[in-house]
Amino acid sequence: MVVRTPAKINLALLVGPRRSDGYHELASVYQAVSLYDEVTATSLPAGEISISVSGLGAEHVPVTEDNLAVRAASLLAEECAIDEGVALTIRKSIPVAGGMAGGSSDAAAALVACDALWGTELDREEMLAVAARLGSDVPFCVVGGTAVGSGHGELVTPALARGTYAWVLAFDPEGLSTPAVFSEFDRMLDDPELTASPTVPSDLMAALLAGNPVALGQALTNDLQPAALRLRPRLRRVLDFGTEHGALGSLVSGSGPTCVFLARDNDHAVDLAVTLSSSGLVSSVKPVSGPVPGARVI
């Protein structure tokens, strides 16, 4: 069973104060983009789960029971009370700890692959409930497209969105830890009451409904960006460079450090990618498009 599974960007990320369970209440608008990991699942004898990882940043990915894809397979087997094994192989193209949900996407892919391999046939609601137990971003990675996330990000509702958008991703050579960025956000928050109930911005939802890239570019927003910039100050110059070269919008994706630029169209995305790449400011760049579907058997 081979599953292709996309990276995500956050078009909006509004973050409330830390809750008593350690998570932050948030309102997110996710979009899946055309940068994919590939997860292959092959039958093994009952109870055996193996993992191997290759590709971009593979040396930073655990090949133990801590791997999110392994956790996904174990949880599915436990939830469905079945005695099956699986060999999981991940080919990574999504940068590790890049703010693009690479690990969550691998977990979503492992769920989809094992569900098909083992014939557990979870319905959508059951699949999303298992996904939510694995991480805040995992349910979105199952669903894909463009969706609104609430709770700590795990409750997803497809968004009314028109159009396909041309994005440029600019990767940083070193990842950022999601918990560290949330902790920096806490330190920088002057008045927690100000953002107690985050809600998605209506101008962004209107831009998506209209399929208007100019309005979308102006509405992009990320409450974690100041914290990510504090931890990785060099990203400021990357964002400014994109804006100076005609990006309709520039922001840090989620907890970073990947920077995202909205281009006018595919040709502009290629031009912007070439210019950014020769700037020496980033380790690599990639033009992508979105939305694309979530984790799917191919």
Ligand SMILES: C[C@@](CO)(OP(=O)(O)O)[C@H](O)COP(=O)(O)OP(=O)(O)OC[C@H]1O[C@@H](n2ccc(N)nc2=O)[C@H](O)[C@@H]1O
């Ligand atoms: C910030 C976001 C934006 O989409 O993703 P990334 O940009 O890292 O990919 C997500 O909220 C990350 O989702 P994910 O990476 O699945 O996080 P989880 O495994 O659920 O949580 C990891 C840790 O991040 C912090 N966390 C996560 C989500 C949340 N709403 N509040 C938090 O404070 C907690 O410290 C938690 O222990």
Ligand SMILES: Nc1ncnc2c1ncn2[C@@H]1O[C@H](COP(=O)(O)OP(=O)(O)O)[C@@H](O)[C@H]1O
């Ligand atoms: N399959 C996996 N792919 C990537 N990272 C994984 C995986 N399983 C566990 N991890 C761990 O999760 C951490 C977060 O990775 P990732 O999901 O790529 O980043 P982000 O949360 O910024 O989107 C990594 O530091 C890595 O150690």
